[in-house]
Amino acid sequence: MVERKPILAITMGDAAGVGPEIIMKALKDQEIYTSCCPFVIGDAKMLERADKIVQTNLKVNRIKKVEDARFSYGTVDCLDLDLLPPDLPFGQVSAEAGKAAFKYLEKAIELAKEQIIHGICTAPLNKEALHKGGHHYPGHTEILAELTNTKDYAMMLSAPNLKVIHVTTHVGLIDAVKQITPERVYTVIKLAHETLQKAGYKQPRIAVCGINPHAGENGLFGYGEEEEKVIPGVEKAQQEGISVFGPLPADTLFFRAIRGDFDVVVAMYHDQGHGPIKVLGLEAGVNITVGLPIIRTSVDHGTAFDIAGKGIADELSLKEAIRQAIELAPRSTNHD
Template sequence: MSKIGSSQSLPRIAITVGDVAGVGPELALKCAAIEKIKSRCVPLVFGPKTVLQAIGAKLNLNVPPSIAPTDIAGADSAAIVDAGDITSDQFEIGSVNEHTGRASFQAVDLAITQALLQDVDAIATGPIHKEAWHAAGIQFPGHTELLASRTGTSDFCMMLTSETISCVLATIHIPLADVATLLTTEKVLRAIRQSHIALSRRLGRSPKVTVCGLNPHAGENGLFSHGEETDIIQPAIAQSISDGIEVIGPLPPDTAFTPAMRATTDVYVCMYHDQGLIPLKALAFDDAVNVTLGLPIVRTSVDHGTALDLAGQGKANHQSMIAAIEMAIDLA
């Protein structure tokens, strides 16, 4: 929590704008002006000041005053923290490049530094563009891996959550063809344990965890698998049950998300990225939040991308960003 102020001081939430060519800047500016948000936290928008001012003027959005990173610890109202080495003539709205990638990385990197210093109480990240990061020579495939590296965390997981459904991923940003090779009992066990910890705190009780299989029909006892369910997933489930976690599986992925199963499941453990994100986005696209579990700092995020086709038009739905900020406040 905050290092300064009274016990009633509001948490400072770093809101990173993501890629400036996308919808992130307008979402951040919209959210920083919402009275409900400002009544619960001090929203600090991390992004390039001149670009945010230009986007704010174009879309007729309120742009808060800017402050230096050295002033963050004393911030008590909405502000821009100037972060990201880019100017308006180095990109076009709707088109990413190495400049937009570098700027979005720099904004997130500064927010992480401030969180580690405890000058901000949580980070809510806007959408980055992974190809832009790659073009800028950044080696991290996304936020999650950067956060893990910067905080020295190896025991981490990605959770996508909403009021409707929550999914934790055993593997994250890897090609589908590599999932079976890289999936391990330790990764599945970690996802189950992190799911249990996170949902126990959120629900105030022991959650019901459903683990998906990797293959069609959860492998059909080896007929449709190379032993992933029996050799990798089932041992993780058995250990979790021994540890006192309420967990079932591995279930066939094509029936795990039916209404009847969702009614008896608090959180799903999914073996790869799209296994969890397809049902989650189908059911809760506008209000789902990405939370990185296991970090020493609080990080939430929108669950959508940069939406380059909507950028600069003022049409982007900011509900997911609101949800991400509100969850960051709750966790902080």
């Protein structure tokens, strides 16, 4: 094996959304080809349709195996699964599109397990379409975890000056509080610590949010959730030498993190972590699944059915997701 540019599989996501459009727009950037070898897993006809809409004038090269890819700027290599009708409506929930989005991801995981690719970058899928297509998962993260037999994983969001990792994600608020345990808090702290160390942080500074306003303020708010659920996990991590602080009030913690006091924030539930990231701009956020045996990054926005097919979707989040996948990916595969 030799060191070379990483090979990245970009999954097309739900073709009724903006996925094909932002992929074609992103791969119009020649700089991507100087630092990685990208190819798309999806339906070539959907990419060709998107190209006519966004007018990138890129050629779509249908391939049946990765070895046939050209990895040449001006050509978008597509591992063509050919699952969708050419007239798939834009902006509508479709069982066909949901099922296809699952198949694209499944194929990417298969290639990653075979060490043919270095990483996966995912365009958005639609959860309702995914369910209609017979795959009852909350989202990409849970599919990836199950198909790679990963027990301990977490969602990390990354934007300029702010990284957030989540203890719970796609569950209701009441269920989220129930699911928060000292063991889970400790696990997420450790995942954050190990991930940032691999990215070059010698001693990452990790801040942990409280559950209640003012992190409970010594029992004034809530029913002792911080003392019961959060503090034991933090203390266990501290005993192992991890630089972790908290629980701290979330209403000021994110400001401090953006200012540079901390390298990553541990959020207790979905909106606590997602809100601050998205305030910084939807185009800036990237979703990273932490704890998997493979590298996976994603845009931090949805399928945008309301603007699908109009050619106005912003590709910057996908380009940033590709950039971060390049940084995290190993440099050798069986394909080498």
